Amino acid sequence: MATVNVYLTFNGNCKEAFDFYKSVFGGEYPYIGTFGEMPPQDGKEMSQEDQDKIMHVSLPISKETILMGSDTGGEWASSLKIGNNISVSINTDSKEEADKLFNGLSEGGKVTMPMEDTFWGAYFGMFTDKFDINWMVNYDDPAKMQQHP
Template structure:
């Protein structure tokens, strides 16, 4: 069965916020990566400021719960407001489960990123459901996962 966690979105304050959360909850970041570490995308040049922003960070809170987050930028930044700056993140156990959950949740809503294979090895998509709730659906295919230091 899928696991559910909260995914927080910031406009440049992600690193500072997660250092604060780490000071409160303890633990270590298994992964913290910047947009500058992403593979280059044709036709998209990032400013130095955007390269330094956090693309993804993970902080385990307990055995079952992980707090995740990222910064936003570009055309996404103007849509970020307090109240819509989080998503419910579902980690599915299979690609079929990811498809089922994504298709069900997106019915009557708006797909903001269709489910697709990603450069980091996951099958991932984002949507806003018909009630205005942001969702991320992810399946980590063990055969495609990158190893992070």
């Protein structure tokens, strides 16, 4: 069974926004990380400004719902517009379910990141469907997640 959450994308003010949401909803961040904490990507240098931006943050707001977000930077920043900065994030119980939902929902759309194993231990992909809705599909393999706290 899959769970669905909202994923918000910001242009440099993700931390400020999430601190505000946290002040309203309460709770704690189970994870907050910056782009500077990521392993180097293809030998590309990242500006200090981009290194300080939020790569991922999550804030549980109920037993069933997690508000998630990140900043955008580099080549992705130019495509961010208010209105396309919200994605539907699906977390699945299996790799097979992740592939089924990704392949089905992305049919006729544009894949922006194919399903693949990530450095943070998840099997993850992103796309925009044929109705211009942004989606993220994620499967947290318990065996791999134990290696990446």
